[in-house]
Each structure stands twice: as C-alpha cells, then as structure tokens.
Amino acid sequence: MERRLYLVTVLAVIIGIALSCALYGLFYRLETTNIKREFERDVESKAAALTQAVELNIEAIYSLKAAYDNHGLLDYPDFSQLAAQTLSRHAHIQALEWIPKVEAEGLPALEKQFGARWPGFHVTERVASGEMVPVSERSLYYPVIYVEPLQGNERALGFDVGSNGRRLDALNRARDSGKLQFSERIELVQTTDDHAGLLMLLPVYHIVSPQSVADRRQTLRGFVMGVFRLTAILQSTMQPQDASLMAFRLLDVNADPHNQLLYQQGSLTTEEQLAQKDFNVTRPVLTLGGREWFIEATPSASYVADKRTRLPLVVFIVGTVLFGLVIFYGFILMRRNREMVSTLAKKNQALDDINKKLERMTKMDVLVGIANRRYFDETLHREFSRSRREDRPLALMLIDIDHFKAFNDTYGHQAGDRCLKLVAEELGRVLKRPADMLARVGGEEFGIILPNTNNGEVVAKQCRSVVERLAIAHQGSLTSDVVTVSVGVVSLESLDAQTRDSVFNLADSALYQAKSAGRNQVRAIRVGRPQSASVSSLC
Ligand SMILES: Nc1nc2c(ncn2[C@@H]2O[C@H](COP(=O)(O)OP(=O)(O)OP(=O)(O)O)[C@@H](O)[C@H]2O)c(=O)[nH]1
Structure with missing residues (x-):
C-alpha cells in the first residue's frame, strides 16, 4: 500500500513535469511565431x-x-x-x-x-x-x-x-x-x-x-x-x-x-x-x-534574443509549482485516506472479534463453558442433514447426572455448579475427533453428537466410567456414594426414514431405559439399515 502510494506520487510528479515542459514548449513556439511575424514586418x-x-x-x-x-x-x-x-x-x-x-x-x-x-x-x-x-x-x-x-x-x-x-x-x-x-x-x-x-x-x-x-x-x-x-x-x-x-x-x-x-x-x-x-x-x-x-x-x-521573454520559463516554473502543490495535496489526502482505511480495518477487526465473541457467547453455556442447548440443536440439525445426504452413520448420546437434586440438597447449589463443571470437563476429554460435540442440554443433562459413528456405545461407556472415576462424593445418591451418570445412546447406520426428533427420541428413550434399569448404566440403541432396527443393552 505504502509502495503503491509512493509509486502513484512519483508517476504524478513525472506527468506534472512533462505537462510543465509541454506548456513551456507551447509558449516558446508561440513566442517564436510572434518573433518571426515581427521580423517579417x-x-x-x-x-x-x-x-x-x-x-x-x-x-x-x-x-x-x-x-x-x-x-x-x-x-x-x-x-x-x-x-x-x-x-x-x-x-x-x-x-x-x-x-x-x-x-x-x-x-x-x-x-x-x-x-x-x-x-x-x-x-x-x-x-x-x-x-x-x-x-x-x-x-x-x-x-x-x-x-x-x-x-x-x-x-x-x-x-x-x-x-x-x-x-x-x-x-x-x-x-x-x-x-x-x-x-x-x-x-x-x-x-x-x-x-x-x-x-x-x-x-x-x-x-x-x-x-x-x-x-x-x-x-x-x-x-x-x-x-x-x-x-x-x-x-x-x-x-x-x-x-x-x-x-x-x-x-x-x-x-x-x-x-x-x-x-x-x-x-x-x-x-x-x-x-x-x-x-x-x-x-x-x-x-x-x-x-x-x-x-x-x-x-x-x-535580434531574436532581444525579443525573447521569460514568459515560457515563468509558465514552466508556475506550472511546476502548481502541479507540485496539487501532487503534494493529493499525496497528503491519499496518505490520510490510507490511514483512515487502516484505522477502519482495525476497528472492523475489533468488531469482528467482538461479534465472534458474542456469537460464541450465544452458543456457550456460561456456567460450564461448553456449547448450550441452542447450539446443540443447530449442530444436530446440520449433522443430521449431512449424514443423511452423505449416507453416513451418526450417534447421539444423552447423559444425565443421577440424583442431582439430592446432590444440591446435600452439598448446596454452588457445589452442584462445581460438580456440573467437573463432569463437563471430564466428558469433554473423552471426545477425540474435532467433529464430536458436547453440549449442556438441560440442568444436569448433557448431549453428545458423534458424526460418522456407528458404535456410540463405546464412547458412552467411557463417559459413564470417567464420571464415576472422578469420585465426587454423593451421600444423597441412592445408586452410589459418588456422582454417577446414566447414559442413553443411539447409533444409526443410516438416517433414512428418520427425523431429527425421532433420533433425539431414540436417545432419550435409551436414557430412560438406563435410568429405569437402576442408573449408572449405559443403554444403547442400534439402528441399522431400514427394517433391521435393534436395541441392545450393554451394561
Ligand atoms: N447446582 C445446580 N443444580 C441444577 C442446575 N440445573 C438444574 N439443577 C438441579 O438438578 C436437579 C434435577 O433434578 P431431577 O430432574 O429431579 O433429577 P435427579 O434429581 O437428578 O433425579 P434423576 O435424574 O432421576 O436421577 C434439580 O434439583 C435442579 O435444581 C444448575 O445449573 N446447577
């Protein structure tokens, strides 16, 4: 940009000098014609x-x-x-x-x-x-x-x-x-x-x-x-x-x-x-x-020298000075404009950053620092469409902390918040692929989307066990003396004949089965190609 500005200025200076020379030549020729006429007379x-x-x-x-x-x-x-x-x-x-x-x-x-x-x-x-x-x-x-x-x-x-x-x-x-x-x-x-x-x-x-x-x-x-x-x-x-x-x-x-x-x-x-x-x-x-x-x-x-005047030279000097002033003014304007553009670009960048931050904030759960329900729904919609379009498998998991009401009642609401964060962090570590997504979809409920996955139960089992290994004391739990989670997961070979809601309902249904089966459980539903849907309990 800087180089271009100087190039334009140098070009303008050259054009200015060339025009001044042309004016000098024009006035010199006019004067020559006048001298010739006078001599003819x-x-x-x-x-x-x-x-x-x-x-x-x-x-x-x-x-x-x-x-x-x-x-x-x-x-x-x-x-x-x-x-x-x-x-x-x-x-x-x-x-x-x-x-x-x-x-x-x-x-x-x-x-x-x-x-x-x-x-x-x-x-x-x-x-x-x-x-x-x-x-x-x-x-x-x-x-x-x-x-x-x-x-x-x-x-x-x-x-x-x-x-x-x-x-x-x-x-x-x-x-x-x-x-x-x-x-x-x-x-x-x-x-x-x-x-x-x-x-x-x-x-x-x-x-x-x-x-x-x-x-x-x-x-x-x-x-x-x-x-x-x-x-x-x-x-x-x-x-x-x-x-x-x-x-x-x-x-x-x-x-x-x-x-x-x-x-x-x-x-x-x-x-x-x-x-x-x-x-x-x-x-x-x-x-x-x-x-x-x-x-x-x-x-x-x-004879000729006596009749020559300084007019052509004066025209050249005045022309050069005027062109010089115009070019200088243009240079100042261009530089100011360049500075304004640069300031504007910085401001735009800052605005961009703020917008991205705001966008991230609208997608984040402020308490636990992971994606919120709205972003989870958008992502599920997008991944569902893509998987169906590309005929790829998809797994969806819902995780619910067992007896969390009792945890709050026993240790207080703030301890409950800390527990939620710890569980979220631990679940996040389980996910290895960039496309995998963890979100908080309810008070003490988490959702995980696993694109291109046909055996979500493996990840589900890891999720359950990492939470258990956290060993957060939970005296109010009727299931264990530490915080545990129930996990429902659905793995779909094909999304033909499915809707986003039907997939979610299958995962929710698996979660319900896990809870019903005594909590701290994983229940998985596998959906094969149409006409071969099957449900299997893993633990
Ligand atoms: N500390 C804390 N508690 C929350 C938050 N969101 C929801 N809860 C609590 O989570 C509890 C959920 O209770 P329930 O829906 O009865 O579920 P549960 O007690 O976990 O029982 P089961 O799910 O059946 O094992 C409620 O007491 C909510 O107040 C939160 O952000 N922080």
Missing part, C-alpha cells in the same frame, strides 16, 4: 523602402527622356544643365548619360567631332584587365558621348556600352520594348575598385511611340541612361542598427545564376544560419525594368 518595411528608393531614382531618367522627346537631340550644354538639375535631386545616381546609336561608318566622324571637344576622345571598350582600349570593329556602336557629372566619370566618356554582353542585353531589351529596362548587376567602368552598379535605360526614337519591334529597331536614336551605385541606394534605406539586427541578400532572380547577388549585408556563420533557419524570410522587392528582385533575410541571434 521589419523585412517587408525594408523591402518597401528599397522599392521606393529605386522608383525615386527612375524619375531622373524619365525627365531627361522627356526633354529628348520634346526637343529632339540635345546639345551638350543643354544636356549637361538639365542633367545637373536632375542630379541635384537624386544623390544616389553616379551619372546621367546620353548614348547615341552609331553605325560603323559614322564612328570616325563621331570621334573627330567629340575629339575636338575632348582631346584624345575615342570610342572605347574595356578588356579583361580593366583597361579601356579603342573599340574593335562591329556594325553598331553605343558610345557614351554625354556624361554628367564628368568629374569622376571620365573613363565612361566614349565607352561603347554595347561592347559588354550584360549592358548590350539591357540596351536591346530597352530598344525592342520601348520601355524602361534595368541591366543586371554590372561592374562600373568609372571606378577601378569593384563597385557594383546598375544601368537604367530608356530608348529615344526618331518618331514618337513606334509600335512594332521592327519600327523600334529602325527608328532608334539612342538611350538616356542612368548609372546607379547599388551600395549607395541600398545604404540610403538602412538604419544604423540594421547591420547588427539581420543579415540580408538582395537578389536579381532573372540574372545569370552567378550574378544574382546584388547586395549583401552582414553574414552569419553556418551555426547561426542553422539556429536561425526558422526565421528566414524571402520577400519580393520590385518587378520592374525586366527584373525581379527579392530580399532574403535572416535575423541575427541578438
């Missing part, structure tokens, strides 16, 4: 800022394009003035340029014309070493002939934009679509260091809004081009604390797979990336100018 606002910054810069080349559409070709001073005005509103543009379409045969004249303005002017291309060299021969050229501001962009002047695959791709798309086009990420010719840039191109035609691609190709005059420094634009949208809060990459998914990365801020170790992978966010930034840009962001460990 941060990334979305960054993407929106980026989109806005790019769209603002687009306005610059549209104003230049409008001038070309309205006034036809601009000369250098007009271009320079208009571009300077525009650049004053757009700090992140590296340069605004005019790129005419030049047929091969027009190239020498162009070089001559602009060589007069800028001594040493040549149409150039960039070789792998980064050096600018005169262009190789081809049918079409797209040289930069106006660049504003010139200072810092000198290397771009004369550069054949069509000499480079990525740039040419953007030129062709702009020419054929008639719309704004962005280039992939390119390395700007203006600088020798590796500064990433981006070209925005708007085509200018000889006619207004040519409808077909063929018309556009045929009527192309040139391009208005804006050169942007990616880093400058992107950094303009950053907050100083951004670098410590997240790592992100801006990707151009339409670009060559090796050239998709436009910008990268911060970087995480492999362990950090793994730890933070649940928080990774990918969002579109803009779809414009033939490009699709996406932002991929991962929060730093400190």
Whole structure:
C-alpha cells in the first residue's frame, strides 16, 4: 500500500513535469511565431523602402527622356544643365548619360567631332584587365558621348556600352520594348575598385511611340541612361542598427545564376544560419525594368534574443509549482485516506472479534463453558442433514447426572455448579475427533453428537466410567456414594426414514431405559439399515 502510494506520487510528479515542459514548449513556439511575424514586418518595411528608393531614382531618367522627346537631340550644354538639375535631386545616381546609336561608318566622324571637344576622345571598350582600349570593329556602336557629372566619370566618356554582353542585353531589351529596362548587376567602368552598379535605360526614337519591334529597331536614336551605385541606394534605406539586427541578400532572380547577388549585408556563420533557419524570410522587392528582385533575410541571434521573454520559463516554473502543490495535496489526502482505511480495518477487526465473541457467547453455556442447548440443536440439525445426504452413520448420546437434586440438597447449589463443571470437563476429554460435540442440554443433562459413528456405545461407556472415576462424593445418591451418570445412546447406520426428533427420541428413550434399569448404566440403541432396527443393552 505504502509502495503503491509512493509509486502513484512519483508517476504524478513525472506527468506534472512533462505537462510543465509541454506548456513551456507551447509558449516558446508561440513566442517564436510572434518573433518571426515581427521580423517579417521589419523585412517587408525594408523591402518597401528599397522599392521606393529605386522608383525615386527612375524619375531622373524619365525627365531627361522627356526633354529628348520634346526637343529632339540635345546639345551638350543643354544636356549637361538639365542633367545637373536632375542630379541635384537624386544623390544616389553616379551619372546621367546620353548614348547615341552609331553605325560603323559614322564612328570616325563621331570621334573627330567629340575629339575636338575632348582631346584624345575615342570610342572605347574595356578588356579583361580593366583597361579601356579603342573599340574593335562591329556594325553598331553605343558610345557614351554625354556624361554628367564628368568629374569622376571620365573613363565612361566614349565607352561603347554595347561592347559588354550584360549592358548590350539591357540596351536591346530597352530598344525592342520601348520601355524602361534595368541591366543586371554590372561592374562600373568609372571606378577601378569593384563597385557594383546598375544601368537604367530608356530608348529615344526618331518618331514618337513606334509600335512594332521592327519600327523600334529602325527608328532608334539612342538611350538616356542612368548609372546607379547599388551600395549607395541600398545604404540610403538602412538604419544604423540594421547591420547588427539581420543579415540580408538582395537578389536579381532573372540574372545569370552567378550574378544574382546584388547586395549583401552582414553574414552569419553556418551555426547561426542553422539556429536561425526558422526565421528566414524571402520577400519580393520590385518587378520592374525586366527584373525581379527579392530580399532574403535572416535575423541575427541578438535580434531574436532581444525579443525573447521569460514568459515560457515563468509558465514552466508556475506550472511546476502548481502541479507540485496539487501532487503534494493529493499525496497528503491519499496518505490520510490510507490511514483512515487502516484505522477502519482495525476497528472492523475489533468488531469482528467482538461479534465472534458474542456469537460464541450465544452458543456457550456460561456456567460450564461448553456449547448450550441452542447450539446443540443447530449442530444436530446440520449433522443430521449431512449424514443423511452423505449416507453416513451418526450417534447421539444423552447423559444425565443421577440424583442431582439430592446432590444440591446435600452439598448446596454452588457445589452442584462445581460438580456440573467437573463432569463437563471430564466428558469433554473423552471426545477425540474435532467433529464430536458436547453440549449442556438441560440442568444436569448433557448431549453428545458423534458424526460418522456407528458404535456410540463405546464412547458412552467411557463417559459413564470417567464420571464415576472422578469420585465426587454423593451421600444423597441412592445408586452410589459418588456422582454417577446414566447414559442413553443411539447409533444409526443410516438416517433414512428418520427425523431429527425421532433420533433425539431414540436417545432419550435409551436414557430412560438406563435410568429405569437402576442408573449408572449405559443403554444403547442400534439402528441399522431400514427394517433391521435393534436395541441392545450393554451394561
Ligand atoms: N447446582 C445446580 N443444580 C441444577 C442446575 N440445573 C438444574 N439443577 C438441579 O438438578 C436437579 C434435577 O433434578 P431431577 O430432574 O429431579 O433429577 P435427579 O434429581 O437428578 O433425579 P434423576 O435424574 O432421576 O436421577 C434439580 O434439583 C435442579 O435444581 C444448575 O445449573 N446447577
């Protein structure tokens, strides 16, 4: 019981801790979801800022394009003035340029014309070493002939934009679509260091809004081009604390797979990336100018750590304490209950003992300490039924103390009581089998039931003689000078055709015969199987 109580308690403690852990996990996951949502909002606002910054810069080349559409070709001073005005509103543009379409045969004249303005002017291309060299021969050229501001962009002047695959791709798309086009990420010719840039191109035609691609190709005059420094634009949208809060990459998914990365801020170790992978966010930034840009962001460990609260831990501790209290209270209740059950069991045992004692008392003769008449009758009834059911023999004996009235008269009533006890004790010693039963059935009369016995007269004779051998003086007796008993016994081979009363009457009748024969006698009746009843006197 004790062990079971402790087992139940230990089990409850384990379940309690498991539930607290589950609650901790639940609240931790809820918090993780909230942090992820917050991070998504941060990334979305960054993407929106980026989109806005790019769209603002687009306005610059549209104003230049409008001038070309309205006034036809601009000369250098007009271009320079208009571009300077525009650049004053757009700090992140590296340069605004005019790129005419030049047929091969027009190239020498162009070089001559602009060589007069800028001594040493040549149409150039960039070789792998980064050096600018005169262009190789081809049918079409797209040289930069106006660049504003010139200072810092000198290397771009004369550069054949069509000499480079990525740039040419953007030129062709702009020419054929008639719309704004962005280039992939390119390395700007203006600088020798590796500064990433981006070209925005708007085509200018000889006619207004040519409808077909063929018309556009045929009527192309040139391009208005804006050169942007990616880093400058992107950094303009950053907050100083951004670098410590997240790592992100801006990707151009339409670009060559090796050239998709436009910008990268911060970087995480492999362990950090793994730890933070649940928080990774990918969002579109803009779809414009033939490009699709996406932002991929991962929060730093400190971003996540700053947003974590102690709530899951508090829930775990409170849960554990509450479960602990409940379990403790349950343990106390169970122990109290166990004590009550044990006390109750003891009380029941005591009651049982009392009941048994009372039952024994109702079956006992208080004076002589053997079974009383009531119990004798019950037993006789039971043994009679059993013997008959099992077809076994049964013997019944009645014993009467001779001249007991005279004993009382001579020695007094108390001496009579002592005599009764002594006789009862002695008779009890004669019985050897557990099933044999001695009872006081009357004042000075005893009865003995002998189950499974067909020669009760043997026991009867012993009874008579043990009482005589007690040698209790009995001066009032007309039979002997000591206390004697008369014994009647009936031994039945079979109980067929008998009743309990008939058996008792046979024993009583034998006793009467013993008395009639002068007392201190045994008279026995033997009843065989039906039709063979016989009576025999033994002494
Ligand atoms: N001391 C004492 N005497 C009892 C008790 N019960 C019955 N007696 C006495 O037993 C006597 C029985 O008397 P009787 O029925 O005349 O029988 P008897 O004197 O033994 O005569 P027989 O049986 O014919 O030999 C009565 O005097 C009862 O008072 C008892 O519990 N204690």
